[in-house]
Amino acid sequence: MTQLQSLLASVSVLSLLSVADAWSPTNSYAPAKVECNGKTGLTREGGKISDAETSWLAKRDPVTSAALKSFLDRVTSNFADNSIVEQIFSQGAPKAGYAACGGGYRGMLLDAGTAAAMDERTPGANEYGLGGLLQGITYITGVSGGAFYTSTVAYNNWTSVQDIISQMNDGDHSIWDLSNSPLNPGGSDTDYTNQVFADVQTAVQAKHDAGFKVSLGDAYGLICGYYMYPSLPQGGATYQWSDIQEVDAFKNGEMPMLMEVTAIVPPGEKTAGLDATTIELNPFEFGSWEPSINAFSDMKYLGTELSNGNPVNDDECVLGFDNVNFITGASTDVINYIATQGNAVYTSMISQFQTKFLGNITTESVDTNIVSPNPFKGTSYYSASQGDSLVETENLRLVDGGYGGQVIPLTPLMRQERNLDVVIATDNSYDTPEIWPNGHSIISTYTRQFHDIGKTDAFPYVPDTETFAALGLTETPTFFGCDSSNLTDLAYIPPLVVYLPNRMYSYSSNISTYTFTYTKEERLAMIQNGFEIATRNNMTDDSEFASCIGCAVMRRKQEQLGLEWPSECEQCFERYCWNGTLASDLTSISSSTNGSSTTTTTQDDASYTTELTTLTSGENFSTIHFETSTTITCHECEEAQATATAEVCGECEEGQVTTTIECEECEEAETQATVTAECEECEEAQANSHHYTTTTSMTTTTEACEECEEAKATATSTSNSNNNSNGSSNGSSNGSSNGSSSGSSNVSSNGSSNGSSNKASSSVPTILQVTTALPTSSAFSIVLNENAGNNVGVTTGLTLLAIVGAFFGFM
Template sequence: MLPSLTWPALLGVAAAVAIDRRAPAILPTEDDLTAANYSSYAPIQVQCPKRDQWVRSAGGLSNEESLWVEGRKPKVLEGLTSYLERLNLSDFDLETYLTRLQENKANVPTLGMAISGGAWSSALTGTGALRAIDDRFSPAVEQQVPTYNIGGSWPVMGLVTYNFPTIDAMIHAWHVDISRGTATTDTVHAATIQTMLEQIAPKHEAGYDLSYMDLLGRIFAYEFVAGPNGGMATTLSGVADLSNFREHNMPLPLWQAPQLVASDTSFYGIRVPADNAAIYEWTPFEIGSWTGPEEFFPTKYLGMKMVDGLPVDGCVVNYDKASFMLGMAADAWNFWLIEAYSNNTLGSFAKRATEPPQPKRSLSKRDGPPLSLLNGIASLFQQAYSLSVNAALYVSIPNPFATSTSTPNSTIVPTNLTLVDESEMLQAIPLWGLSQPARGVDFILAWDSDGDAAPYSWNNGTSLHGTYLYAQAHGVPFPIVPSPATFINRNYTTRPTFFGCDANLTMTNNTQAPIILYMGNAPYSAYTNYSAFQSSFSDENMAVILTNAFNQLSQGNGTLDAEWPECLGCAVVERSLAKVGMRRSEQCERCFGRYCWDGRSDDGAPGFVDPALVLDPSFSFEEWNRTGPQGGEFWAEV
């Protein structure tokens, strides 16, 4: 149950102090600010720097990202060279390939990784996948697994705000044994609900919209964001100033979320995103959308009022708190409420039933938090900030792309953007940003641990299929992806599967689409289908999670297929071969015959996804539950 909290200090300050929300007569410059200014959760009004343009068209990458990618290519080539030299590639002229990449580094493959949503379960199993492909982890080097650029999810925020440490060091810094939603005496690595509500109060007092996700973002931050007090002073744009980012030693992080608009369908007065909703993305450089407004704006200045591309009332910094941006990507409060109000018959996430024809909104779903907890937090927001459920329900940010009727022929765009969890669009794996032609990504590892398949919370490919349908609707090159029923019936839920190897099995019938390796979290050496909101994990928990992910990425340390490392290498280089005037080797043809989707579908009614351990089928799920390491439940403890 929610702790019984009292608010004399917080409410007393709010009642006794008249909040002056007017801008000061003379705004400070950014150079005037000190570390103390950033230690508050409140955004800071500053004088606007000189810029030729605040809002740019989404016609390509920003100058900042283009230059960063250009600087990243030599580092990728260095790692790719070491990786390919360790492989036993037959009938492949590696020397010629590497020489031609060296001559024109623009042809170096652009590689991505996308980790699905799914709260702590996906965050930690996805972290295991990161570790398995990190060449700083010695077994990964021995198993010849490459290092990728990365996009998506909670662990990525940890990876970049901690300045790209080794995965083991990052997990140690997270203190995963602590349940962050529980009132605790550990004031270094966690905080009480009361403390976190007091932390976010200055943002409300400064006149900015506050939502329940500000609070959840602070809970997440005490684990996944670097810096004192749960990364209170850490901003997303500040990542661009970290040494490993400046020196191109870490991947470019990317998050995304769909937009709600006034015309969206609602249940119980609560809106849900349309299937064709605009998807917004944000990096340390920019926030914006390739659909919808098709415009981008500097992340650093998010929070300021803009009309027709120009600032109103000065500029704002410190709005893009890493914790808030993390909470913004996980804003599912609307679905949780709908689910609770409807007695679990509405508000389903991308955990879909798979009996064909597959409905867009089925009744099978990941469990959300209980109504008592949702109502408890709503009551606290009402007491502390006088905010009703409707006022605090959604993440709402000042819209930098707002327009007014003063501009001839302009379309009226809302003054605020309302963003929600991408699971609500059946796209829990953040693939949309990585799939944009402007980024030219050649290969993506899509790690899925979203618990699509009821009742055991394994996966069925729903999110990959959902992005394919969205890409098809928007005309963006993407591999053709079959139905979730096919994933189950053809066993793509437990074995690695490539999509897009054959250019004829892409939407555009050419190599513009990336090759995507789908890896759904599966039981190789351990059953890791944890509840999404199990938030505390023992050292033993983490050991089995990391080992299981390594066994999956390495295919049982090579015991399931000794040639798997070479097959993975074939997919990594495939899209770049034509660019350097080379052809696929016979070895790669054999590999693609084994691991690439062949275009066949099986939409027959599938059974439950209930796999045995791949490396030890005799060890049952029931036995694991009886004897395996267990952890605490977040919602039960809060």
């Protein structure tokens, strides 16, 4: 162990040993039966937050109020009149939440970058980011990969991403040292791997011997602990979820409340879907707001046999069941996914895992996290329409909370009982073959409120995936629910949602969920790209973006108090709010095909025009991203019609055509754009005789001619360049992609990136500034990276082979 790691270990352990009474009573992973000391009523009816949470809020609210006031004063200092801040705070501060999306290690690292952008502890976050906003957040939620991020920072004494970066290394088993896969945590150090696996086997056996049901979910969570809590003995095998109640940063209200989400596999089913009941895991309670349960149980006493909330055995309770790795594992478990694919090789893998970690233990469910006894047994708070299956079953089988499609953990933050005003939500979902989001996750949460299981929820209106694509809503931040007067048909007025989808700025962050190894450089690059997603490329795409976030934070209070809305906020909302337009509302004006691209221009009731360019992927093209769209509008005059004039490419020296689009009535709206031209007079530029690799980085398409160095066809999407030629937003986005980055990323035919970006180097916080290539550090990383070759059909098979190969090669 290095000197730094030894120091970190001593600091972390000493700080936790001060609350040693909160550790597992057996000083191991095994829970223990203890006296209840007269405790009854360990399960309560839902419908309100707990008394413990209410008491905690009394400490947290003054902290968040001061932080948000400071943040809003700073980001509105450029307003002509920012007196609205004082007016709002004279009546009570807004409340904010942060939802950290799943997506394996991809989600964890990108979520960390977003948090770093909001954290005043990150150097440069105030100047180039949203510094101070994280200090003003009341609740933070995580699911799947997002739960890796939230658990890590919360249960390491609310450490900062900056602190994790400062001690980040390869091969020293520091926090998030992902240089080796969980299938082989020691890499070439076989002694370390053998010791980890032996400790995990011993821990699982001890829990079983104590009389509690176990599964591979226990082993999975324990292994993950070595990556999140490396300074604690056996990766936190004796550390409990409810222990955070005794940590000073939490007790004093100095950090947000962490909540994670898991889903219950219905009795008789193999996995969870959109209608499956979700469980909220917070520091105080384990429970569900949903009508199938509508109850919460004391987290500290999870594992106690209860009937209608009271101990079945007189004065016998259980402590130590809520291990931090078991709880986080329940929110992130991918074992169930592997086990339910019906693939013979996957089935063999599960069998081998079972032999490795469970030995001769007989288990009722190999692939889920088992909570038994059921803390809701005998309760009667559920809705008759849902039946009593979940309150009568002996065991609750838990899986990754994103399995039903809700990969963004929004539901706990939407609850009316918590009265939030705004939620910052990342989307790192794997929705497209290219591993980018398409809006499916946020649509799932929106849709679920109209199902019986979600009838007590509310969520702002969002469009379908076709509209997300047509309006470019996954290319820039979008605000949903900007006008509460349009939400009165919902169960209640939900918070405004700031949607931050994954996209590439300085790094190709569309890395497969099943990539299990990242070098230090790759991890830093992912975190930096997350920082840039949250800040619109360090405020270079829109220098007023921080102000716009400030407007989103204030909006609900402004509406409730009837305060005058600043003109600066009005302009922000024109740029970032989705205005209800759907793809089906768009009228096609024209469609033209030019070589490898088709351009379709659409318009909705003459308020704006959208031009969508689609590159056709033929056998000579490897297309990484093939759709771009933007909104063009003339702010200054309604009568102006955009017209285009083309300059003929005379000698075709560069193979380009320059098109000028100008607003006839408004000189300031004049823009220029570069589009692809097939130069028939230049043999070198003929696409039919050469092989090209086409990559679109949201706004810029680069075609690299493999066989002819002299011929380079560079295409910049016309509509996407319009709003970026002068670095300002001159169009009403209505949630679309105006103001998108104009930076390109040149990618060669083998799919490797040079990591280039057009951002100013001075705009990046030093600690986050990393320029690196696509992950190529190890064979395991390469095979699992589904960017390689961009062939999903092939790489899915390679992913399977890599997992199997790693398993049989290392275990």
